[in-house]
Amino acid sequence: MAAFFTRSTYCIVTGASGGLGRELAIQLSREWSATDSTIVLVSRNISKLQETKEMIAKSSPINVTIVPADLGDLACLSDVSTKILDGYSSEKYNQAAIFHNAGSVGDIVTPTADQTDPAAIAQYLTANYTSMWILTTRFLSYVKTGPRFIMNMSSMVAKMPFGGGVVYASIKAARNVFLEALAIEHPDVRMLSYSPGSCDTNMFRTAKNEAGFASTKAFLEDLVRNNQVLSVAESISKLMDLIKEDKFKNAAIVDYYD
Template sequence: MATVFEKSSFCLITGASQGLGREIALQFSNNWEKSGKKSDVVLIARNKDGLEETKSLIKSSAPGVNVHVFPIDLGDLDQLQSLCPTLLKIGDPSRHDQFIMVHNAGTIDTFDCTLAQLSDGHTTRKFFDINYTSMTVLTAHFLSKFPQKASLIIHMTSLLATVYIAGFPLYSPSRAARNAYIGVLVAENPDVRVLNYSPGPCDTEMYKKIPEEIKKGFMAVLTPAESINKLVKVICEDQYKNGGVMDYFDC
């Protein structure tokens, strides 16, 4: 059976301007380049310059992959709704054998307040729009557009969805909500292949924002390349339970 990277694919990756999202885009594209399968990669993030840099890196190592860049603020749900048809139109069942969505984008707490101080509902709503609601919008459009048996959804989850640490009053609840959403998605769409991948603590810009006293409780810090190498292996082997969680340290 052909692996993920031995099929002509359409792949949409959120949060692709830096860190894990950029590494996913690079490694996936390089694998399609090696197999010679013509594929289209759509990159989404707020940072246009970062997206262009990711595109440039891909074109240097995987010139056969078509790269499409869309600067989008996932917290702007009206903009996202209006752009979804354009984003997904690039995926074409007459040209692509497989359709992939990678939910990687996300923000982290500002570490300047506790749950007891979250009295401003606007702050909470904005955080959840970026980290949860935008994911549901994209996924709904994706599911309505592409055949289930040819679809793969990869959700970048976190141990903090189930392990609770003081200092993450919004991040942990948003990740737990995402995990629950994925569970329902699998129950309703059993033919869609779905993986929750927990990448472990990685040396990214998001990780740098975490206070040192919190970092002391984490396991060894990985490079994005180390973590995404493992993700590539997991999806190629295709032995994971559909909708299950695979953690870097458990694989």
């Protein structure tokens, strides 16, 4: 994908209202020399999406579309995916990409054995896994030719689970395997799972402050104490380098520290 940022691209970024997703959208927009590209920002918070759009406009002339959407609402996923992808046209764009960044840490206070509400678990699965599945399959059905790229925002917890994070870690692992299996069926589509390291985001701060498992809370506090928490700019910059260098095995799971 050495030419990734030189092609006219239809690019989707989920979870673009803040944190890693906002930084991802901003850095992607700065990198494109093909200024007829379009970046589609997806999140529940329309005012935060508008802020991201305005930040992009300060440093890039590319087109920006915002799609407010609750990816945890199963009944709306089909309509939402249509809204997200309707702007794509093979006549207009030479390339398409989707960056699956949206996600939440889940309930890290309640012991796993006490998390027995099927509706709550189903909603979490929809927001963090099912939505990725549906958006990816719809993406592939809309974009059948040309260079295509799918990125999954992973986490080190997919390989190193933590106490209190059973649902979060298991979903991150499932997303990784989803892309690995999908790459076997679609070897012509470039895919990557990127683990961004521990970054200074609202999600990290929530996990640190609310973790109900003592060893998990201590581990996160130690990261802060030892200045081992990355800025989102540092982590996303590494992702940009990975995309430009294009040396990773298809559907590889690459960590910031690799």
